[in-house]
Amino acid sequence: MQLELPDRDYMFPGHVACPGCGAAVAMRFLLKALGEKTVMVIPACCWSIIAGAYPQSTLKIPVLHTAFETGGAVASGVRAALDMRGDTQTTVVAWAGDGGTFDIGFQALSGAVERNEDFIYVCYDNEAYMNTGIQRSSSTPYGAWTTTTPGRDWKKMRKKNIVEALVAHRIPYAATASIAYPEDLFRKVAKAKAIKGARFLHIFASCPTGWRIPSEISVKIARMAVQTNIFPLYEVEDGLRYTINFFPKGYLVKEYFRLQGRFKHLSEQDLDQIQTMVEEDWKLLRHKAGMS
Amino acid sequence: MKNSTPPFVAHSFRTTEGNKTGSWRFLRPRYDEKTAPCAAACPAGEDIARIEMLTSQGLFKEAWETILMENPLPAVCGRVCLRPCESRCNRREFDEAIAIRAIERFLADTASRDELKPSLERFASRKQRIAVVGAGPSGLAAAFFLSRLGYGCDLFESAPEPGGVLRYGIPSYRLPAAILAAEIEQVAGSGFRLYCEKPVTKALFEQIGNDYDAVFLGCGRSRSVGLLIEGEEPGEVEDGFEFLRRINRGESPAFSNAQVAIIGGGNTAVDAARTVLRLGGKPVLIYRRRREDMPAFEEEISMALEEGVRLLELWTPLRMERKEGRYLLTLQQMRAFDTAPGQKSRVEPAEPRSTMELSVIHILKAVGLEAAEEWQNPPENSEKILRLSDSVLVRSPSIVIHGGDLASRIRSVSHAVASGKEAAIALDILFQKGPDEVLPGLESCRVGNGPALSLEMYMRGPRCARNPHVVVFDEINRDHFQFAARLVQPRLLAEERSRGFAEIDLRISAGLAMKEAERCFNCGLCNQCDNCRLYCPDLAVVRQTDSSARSIDYDYCKGCGICVVECPRNAMSLEKESAPRAQR
Numbered sequence A: 001m002q003l004e005l006p007d008r009d010y011m012f013p014g015h016v017a018c019p020g021c022g023a024a025v026a027m028r029f030l031l032k033a034l035g036e037k038t039v040m041v042i043p044a045c046c047w048s049i050i051a052g053a054y055p056q057s058t059l060k061i062p063v064l065h066t067a068f069e070t071g072g073a074v075a076s077g078v079r080a081a082l083d084m085r086g087d088t089q090t091t092v093v094a095w096a097g098d099g100g101t102f103d104i105g106f107q108a109l110s111g112a113v114e115r116n117e118d119f120i121y122v123c124y125d126n127e128a129y130m131n132t133g134i135q136r137s138s139s140t141p142y143g144a145w146t147t148t149t150p151g152r153d154w155k156k157m158r159k160k161n162i163v164e165a166l167v168a169h170r171i172p173y174a175a176t177a178s179i180a181y182p183e184d185l186f187r188k189v190a191k192a193k194a195i196k197g198a199r200f201l202h203i204f205a206s207c208p209t210g211w212r213i214p215s216e217i218s219v220k221i222a223r224m225a226v227q228t229n230i231f232p233l234y235e236v237e238d239g240l241r242y243t244i245n246f247f248p249k250g251y252l253v254k255e256y257f258r259l260q261g262r263f264k265h266l267s268e269q270d271l272d273q274i275q276t277m278v279e280e281d282w283k284l285l286r287h288k289a290g291m292s
Numbered sequence B: 001m002k003n004s005t006p007p008f009v010a011h012s013f014r015t016t017e018g019n020k021t022g023s024w025r026f027l028r029p030r031y032d033e034k035t036a037p038c039a040a041a042c043p044a045g046e047d048i049a050r051i052e053m054l055t056s057q058g059l060f061k062e063a064w065e066t067i068l069m070e071n072p073l074p075a076v077c078g079r080v081c082l083r084p085c086e087s088r089c090n091r092r093e094f095d096e097a098i099a100i101r102a103i104e105r106f107l108a109d110t111a112s113r114d115e116l117k118p119s120l121e122r123f124a125s126r127k128q129r130i131a132v133v134g135a136g137p138s139g140l141a142a143a144f145f146l147s148r149l150g151y152g153c154d155l156f157e158s159a160p161e162p163g164g165v166l167r168y169g170i171p172s173y174r175l176p177a178a179i180l181a182a183e184i185e186q187v188a189g190s191g192f193r194l195y196c197e198k199p200v201t202k203a204l205f206e207q208i209g210n211d212y213d214a215v216f217l218g219c220g221r222s223r224s225v226g227l228l229i230e231g232e233e234p235g236e237v238e239d240g241f242e243f244l245r246r247i248n249r250g251e252s253p254a255f256s257n258a259q260v261a262i263i264g265g266g267n268t269a270v271d272a273a274r275t276v277l278r279l280g281g282k283p284v285l286i287y288r289r290r291r292e293d294m295p296a297f298e299e300e301i302s303m304a305l306e307e308g309v310r311l312l313e314l315w316t317p318l319r320m321e322r323k324e325g326r327y328l329l330t331l332q333q334m335r336a337f338d339t340a341p342g343q344k345s346r347v348e349p350a351e352p353r354s355t356m357e358l359s360v361i362h363i364l365k366a367v368g369l370e371a372a373e374e375w376q377n378p379p380e381n382s383e384k385i386l387r388l389s390d391s392v393l394v395r396s397p398s399i400v401i402h403g404g405d406l407a408s409r410i411r412s413v414s415h416a417v418a419s420g421k422e423a424a425i426a427l428d429i430l431f432q433k434g435p436d437e438v439l440p441g442l443e444s445c446r447v448g449n450g451p452a453l454s455l456e457m458y459m460r461g462p463r464c465a466r467n468p469h470v471v472v473f474d475e476i477n478r479d480h481f482q483f484a485a486r487l488v489q490p491r492l493l494a495e496e497r498s499r500g501f502a503e504i505d506l507r508i509s510a511g512l513a514m515k516e517a518e519r520c521f522n523c524g525l526c527n528q529c530d531n532c533r534l535y536c537p538d539l540a541v542v543r544q545t546d547s548s549a550r551s552i553d554y555d556y557c558k559g560c561g562i563c564v565v566e567c568p569r570n571a572m573s574l575e576k577e578s579a580p581r582a583q584r
């Protein structure tokens, strides 16, 4: 019954992520799939801390900590440097949060993808600026409480669709993945690794602290996001070919929202409206995948 | 470019292993295997989750031995057990129950075909010797378990061949004689001595009471309950059980297409009806209540009807007359009342009164059996008797345990096995620790919330550590399972069945058995799926290099609890951290 996944880990215990951190699980999985010949660029985010304070590092691969807005640019530079040394084997990865991707790092990312730089950009999405204390980002979903969308001022804008923004660049490969679907995630990482040019992975990574959930349901909640179609699993090749990887059995978004403190203020009507929005998005995605 | 100095970059050189993040923990996950509902429902307390796990891995011998640990008769129970396990299977609430009985039969048949010899744990020899009376399922089980507990046993059977009700009361289309014989031979390998054609009379019983340290009485019930119909001469109407015994001994009366009435609604009645059909008669089954009230297995009833047995529900015989070598049976129509769902209805004559007449060449009655002789029944309450779940222990004048159908709560083969096991364990406790320890000793080896007992737990085997908590459906993480249809038991067609006594249920292949076993959730049992290790954000679940077992590294485990939630089968628990923190 065991899943067929690589056994080796490229991470040490003793890192300082919160208990139940989805981003820690995401990193574990990514590196299992990529292996040792990987260089990673981490702009400011929770992972800058998780990796350990100087002189510690929790990863068994080289990591460059860089400025918040520079993930795409630094990764381009690292790739160029490796190329100059004739190293084409090593995979370069930019690993950034949603704030560092959707917001402040977006221009560097967009530029790199436009130039079709040869690296994998991974956004681990915990739907807010968690490291600095749960501020909303353009990835924060409609309806969420954050410290900058408090009380009745909960976020009333939709989450930015980052994969579509990258698809608009005709990126060779873009995919969503979730810590709750390790096999799908591994397959996508392996596929991305084999492609040359810019690649983008959007990994849904729960945050017990910022989402106000008990840590033990961290993976379960990520799975529910997929089961409810809030975070569909799909991939896009060459900015054209859409493949949906998982077809849920019609769980209601309510079930997902009910378990999280960050949504506890929402009324039944709000939830109904969110259900409608999720269905709209799903319909659109199916349409793009040629399924309607 | 060449001579330029690279800019200074701070360079980490140490891992994070020095951070003992276990000190953050306020919840503590741990491995905590629990009890599956099927095991708790199995009268023999079989470790079903483990049997299914081993079967799914193709470890058929180990799976078979796991059954034998608790039940010496898997080829029999794999065919005729009423499978209380399946009706409690957690998988029922997901799609359909696991075909536990079919897998049990597969394992027993495979072991027999491959002539496997089980290696079962046993205790060192004890000095006490025990006599077992009756080689039916309870006697065989008692002798088997007593032998494994180290006792010398002599088993006395009155019939020419062992098996009791299994040999003589169950038609071969459900339990072929050769299968039974092979299984009994296997059981006898546990070391007891079997004496057939050795009826135990009251006098002999008293004598063996003196010659042996204890006697197990598993003589079953074989005397038909009187209940005369108006117009019936005593002894005139044959008992269904007696009839089945005749047929199983080799007689084959021809009924040449004539009607035969069978009165009753239990398995014996249904078996007798189906036997009549196979002998060329036209069986009419007469039952005073409704079909859903019949104690016979529903599946057997529907197969009987498919084969051509006619069922008259809500009719009862009023009188019988002899007419030109036949019988004229007058039946009265009944009406059911008090018909709460799931409960046996009560009946009374229908109003207005209505009767019908039935001309038959033979009448069979299967309305219940009692002990052949009064002394076989357990005595009424007295100080020196101990009423256990499926047996009665009498300590004076000599030590006697009444078991099997004489003492069980429910008369079934698996309850007979339970009874034999209970008796064996009770006697061992009595001999080794004394009478006051019997009840607490039995309590300590109950499976889940009982009443089933486990020999493995009694012998302190590895699975005795399992938590008695019975896993419920909501404790299964269904996200890790996919729907899969239950095995469809291959069967002879109705036409093929009614032509003879060939076994109805056909063999299943190893592939099918493994596929079916893989559907099992393995409730409460770690099946090494590795989910706990896979999802741990802190790399704190470690797999031992020498074995496939896992442990939690509490130096680093922050107590997030993901492992416990992602364990598909509730083989872990999450508790408040209470012990003082190891590190700070």
Ligand SMILES: Cc1ncc(C[n+]2csc(CCOP(=O)(O)OP(=O)(O)O)c2C)c(N)n1
Pocket (backbone or CB within 6 Å): A044, A045, A046, A047, A067, A068, A069, A096, A097, A098, A099, A100, A101, A126, A128, A129, A130, A131, A132, A137
């Ligand atoms: C230019 C700049 N502005 C602000 C910060 C402070 N800062 C560090 S991490 C962070 C939030 C990062 O959010 P996200 O990218 O979503 O990652 P997360 O912390 O949620 O993992 C911020 C605002 C900074 N390091 N640099």
Ligand code: SF4
Pocket (backbone or CB within 6 Å): B036, B037, B038, B039, B048, B049, B052, B088, B089, B090, B091, B098, B100, B519, B520, B521, B522, B523
């Ligand atoms: S799923 Fe398996 S372990 Fe669970 S109750 Fe059913 S047979 Fe038993």
Ligand code: SF4
Pocket (backbone or CB within 6 Å): B031, B525, B526, B527, B528, B529, B530, B531, B532, B533, B550, B563, B566, B567, B568, B569, B570, B571, B572
């Ligand atoms: S998750 Fe799998 S390996 Fe871990 S305890 Fe549960 S069954 Fe065993």
Ligand SMILES: [Mg+2]
Pocket (backbone or CB within 6 Å): A097, A098, A099, A125, A126, A127, A128, A129, A130
């Ligand atoms: Mg974030």
